[in-house]
Amino acid sequence: MIRFASILGAGLMALSLATPTLAADVTLKLGHIAVPEHPYGKGADYFAKLVGEKSNGSIDVKVFPSSQLGGQKDLIEGMVFGAVDMALVGTAVLGQFQPQISIFDMPFLFDDREHAYKSLDTVGMDLGKSLEGRGLKLLGYMENGIRHLTNDVRPVKTPDDMADMKVRVMTNKVFVEMMKSLGASPTPMAFSELYSAMQQGTVDGQENPSAHIFTKRFYEVQKYASKTAHAYSPEPMLISMISWGKLNDEQKAIIQEAAKEAIDWQRQVSEEQDNEYWKEIKATGKMDVIEVDRSKFKEATAPVYEMFAETVGQDNIDKIKALSTK
Template structure:
């Protein structure tokens, strides 16, 4: 007991000067008392919510508690597309979402939703953390400022009718799709009936059987309790979704250089921890889903390759729309990772 108490006291003595110094620096910097609104569609208990809370804690710490970030989870301020509009208008200050949802504003953001582009997390991280990721931050539509890339995970398909083990199993399924043309066309190419729908409407649509199924990362499936309204989950891993943390340009322009640095540093510092936790949560969530009675079908690499071939016409079509140079830059970074192995 004495040893534990001694360790705690030592940790406190070591940490106190660092926290005090952070407070002194924040006081000396050009930082004002302000509260920023951070809206996102997933629950606070999700990997998205974890990242947002970590970010909020870091902003408070780095600003000497002058800057506070208030979280609005569960789509309480609207779905993703509404949030983008509010961000551009300045009524929301911060958000995080898959960048593919911005394709309606800039077509090149469709590159993030190209089916079966990445094989694993290492390939995705290499693209996001390298020059390609930086270029996309600079290409954001008007009214948006990019801060960092977090992890959302690989999307997997669930449904109420049957297991999906091969490409033919998609035939005739009514699947909710992200409100992005590329995602809609991908499901159509696989033989499903795609129903574009906001995430905030999804649970009710699954419960009422308005749609048979949907696709989302496993953590999103678990934290949104889709196990209550879905029987089958298949590890299709057809699209990798990063999360792009963005600020409103109106809010950003009202901040001092020191305040902007606080937000940028906090977002990138949170990135490392958020990715680690998100990927740990995925493994735990999959085990929990199985315990709750969801039938999980592991899709083989061979069948995933067949799915890739089936959607190739869609990929070719959108590569032309997105820009062959843009997609080539993705592949160049991916090839570096594959060659190094």
């Protein structure tokens, strides 16, 4: 019996050594600041589902929405040091770590969503390669949405209406200068502090896509929404290089494949929900939605390109313009 058990044990050990990897179960923490109902919140959940299916359950992506793992800067720093495995963050914050990625925060950069997707999937991915030396790997770009202005002071139909208006912006130089060019007083502030700041009158307004305006119930503390569509907001999907280095080749392939599928799916969901969110906002009866002449806003923000051409790279601006669909 002893000899048989010994042979059986040796056989099982040999079998385990011969078994190809996926070697051990892997758990990855993915954080973001949106509510789960937000389009990129849904994209994160869909990505987690795909990874589970493609890995037969051997890779478990646990999603932490609503700033549970911290704000966007916290998430980025967490990935750099390996405390956070994955995150969805805005280019406005990521640009503090790789300045050229701030190109995607420039005003009126894209003609439409098709132009944005072409640019992100080419120029954007090229720019993302340099993040790897900073501890971050870019998997692709989900969509936050198209940004619009809201405020609680007056209807904004032209840049002149924004004079001296205190507008919350992300901690990003492009957004600060953009608001200055429109005559507003930019107030950098964390997203988690925004609702109470508007409620208390610390700021008069803010700018965000319709998804945040609706899901964060900004219509409760803001009277007016102006459809300026002044910027498009991608949502880079990142993984810590420390976490990436712990995965074998098969696991890496699963993550990349799931990311691509989830990004394609999420972009479609985001576009479909954008119109629905505006309908829901109007249906509340609490916020006036104003159509504006965007050309006046575009003209006013043109100097921002001269200010940041060197930072984001004039060659990158030219490459994006060459991808125009119009």
